[in-house]
Amino acid sequence: MSTPSHPALPTTSSQVxxxxxxSRWRLRxxxxxxxxxxxxxxILNVTPDSFSDGGRFFTIQSAIDQAKxxxxxxxxxxxxxxxxxxxxxxxVDADEEIRRIAPVLEKLQGKVNVPISIDTTKASVAAxxxxxxxxxxxDVSGLEADPAMVGVAVETGAGICAMHMxxxxxxxxxxxxxxxxxxxxxxxLTARDRWxxxxxxxxxxxxxxxxxxxxKSHEHNLLLLQNASAFHxxxxxxxxxxxxxxxxxxxxxxxxxxxxxxxxxxxLAMAIHRxxxxxxxxxxxxKQALKLxxxxxx
Numbered sequence: 001m002s003t004p005s006h007p008a009l010p011t012t013s014s015q016v017x018x019x020x021x022x023s024r025w026r027l028r029x030x031x032x033x034x035x036x037x038x039x040x041x042x043i044l045n046v047t048p049d050s051f052s053d054g055g056r057f058f059t060i061q062s063a064i065d066q067a068k069x070x071x072x073x074x075x076x077x078x079x080x081x082x083x084x085x086x087x088x089x090x091x092v093d094a095d096e097e098i099r100r101i102a103p104v105l106e107k108l109q110g111k112v113n114v115p116i117s118i119d120t121t122k123a124s125v126a127a128x129x130x131x132x133x134x135x136x137x138x139d140v141s142g143l144e145a146d147p148a149m150v151g152v153a154v155e156t157g158a159g160i161c162a163m164h165m166x167x168x169x170x171x172x173x174x175x176x177x178x179x180x181x182x183x184x185x186x187x188x189l190t191a192r193d194r195w196x197x198x199x200x201x202x203x204x205x206x207x208x209x210x211x212x213x214x215x216k217s218h219e220h221n222l223l224l225l226q227n228a229s230a231f232h233x234x235x236x237x238x239x240x241x242x243x244x245x246x247x248x249x250x251x252x253x254x255x256x257x258x259x260x261x262x263x264x265x266x267x268l269a270m271a272i273h274r275x276x277x278x279x280x281x282x283x284x285x286x287k288q289a290l291k292l293x294x295x296x297x298x
Contacts, residue, residue, distance in 0.1 A: 017229040017274045022237045025276070026204040027135040027159035030115050032076070034237065034276045036294055038267070040287055041117065041279040042075035043243065046100045047084045063104045064111075071112050073284035077136065077277070078112060080104060080129075081119030085140050085169045085214075094122045101125070105132035117161070123148035130156045140165055140214060142192050154200040161207040161239055161277075162196065164188050166215025173215070181220045182227045185210045189234050207277065209239040213246065221247040225266060228273040241279035242266045264289045272297070 025032040032039060046063050067078055082100035083092050097120060108116065109132065117136035118129035123146045126137045130152070136159040143149045143162055153160050164185045166176050178184050189208045197203050210224050210231060221242075231238045242248075248262035249255040260282045267278050267286050271294060280286045 017232050019232065021232045021274050022235060022276065024204060025159055025207055025237045026202065027115055028130065028157050030135055032115070032237075036271075036274075037290060038271055038275055038278045039076035040074070040283055040290075041077040041079045041239065041241075041277055042070035042073075042283045043279060043281045044070065044078060044080045044104075045084070046080060046082050046104055060103045060107065064107050067104070067108055067112055070283045071114055074287045075114055075283045077115050077117055078108075079117040079119050079136075079138055079279060080134075081138075082125070083120065085119075091169070094124045097122060097125045098128050102128060102132060105129055105134065109133050115159075117159075121145035121149070123152045126158070127152045127156070130158055135159055136161060139163065140169075140211070142188075143196065150196065150199045150201065153196075153205075157202070157205065159205050159207065160196065160201060161209055162189070162192050163209035163214065163239075163241075164192075164211040169214075176215045176217050176220060178220060181216065181223050182230055185224065186230055186233065189231065189236075193234055193236060203236075207237040207239050208234055209241065212240060212242045218247040218250040221245070222251070225269065228270060228275055232274070237276040239277040239279060240266075240270050240275050242270075243280040243282070260285055268293045 023034050044063060044066055070078060080101055082097040115135040116133060117138045118126055118134040119138045120126050121139050121141045126149060137153055138161040139149060140163045142164060166172055189210065193206055193208060196206055208231065212221050212224060228240065243263045244259040248259045249257060252262055263280060263282065264286055267280065267290060270278055271290055278286065
């Protein structure tokens with residue numbers, strides 16, 4: 001039986017960013033300053049149908065309790081969403097999305113000390129969330145789904161995370177296809193960054209996300225992660241959202257496995273690539289693993 005080979009940790013290869021990387025992200029009223037440790041964006045889905053934790057934090061009190069728990073675990077950004085974007089999910093209208101997230105945001109005002117991000121593609125939802133204290137608009141459509149979103153971004157001065165997605169949540173996993181997944185998504189993010197600045201978004205307020213799991217096959221996801229350093233050429237902070245996603249089960253060869261440990265493995269790899277923000281469910285486990293890893297790896 002042959003022994004599988006595993007790549008060594010990179011030290012001087014192209015997988016390690018050699019040029020300058022973005023060190024700051026300006027939000028609506030705060031500024032994040034990055035160092036060697038990636039910042040952790042904790043996921044709080046106020047939904048009944050998200051792919052991993054749908055329904056667990058759908059009541060107001062359970063969502064509040066989870067937000068406080070994530071802050072206690074050391075979360076750097078709290079990302080709240082009222083609509084699932086899992087593959088084949090059903091969309092909800094803006095009124096329902098606001099109904100889900102507004103009471104949570106209201107009760108969190110003055111109760112948490114970390115920036116809050118609103119995970120939405122709808123301008124009215126983003127505007128309502130910012131009025132209730134949100135600092136960041138995290139838009140999986142790259143601010144393409146709602147033409148009014150960029151106006152909200154400019155008017156409020158919120159931090160923006162613009163993500164790449166091929167298709168929509170309803171169609172994205174049917175048959176994702178690329179000739180050069182890394183090059184095409186890098187070009188898309190660069191063009192999207194240029195468009196946002198042309199519309200009046202301040203460059204220092206932009207973060208970019210290649211969209212792991214959003215219109216990508218398992219092989220595409222791995223190529224993007226293996227080449228994550230390439231996205232630093234955009235000059236913006238990079239966010240990676242890999243937590244508990246299907247490619248982890250594919251690599252491990254068991255779709256029923258609990259995916260926290262696999263998520264941590266990817267987080268450590270992203271620390272080597274100097275990715276600035278990691279979006280995860282299991283905040284404490286990832287924070288501890290990263291701290292120990294970087295204490296040894298440097």
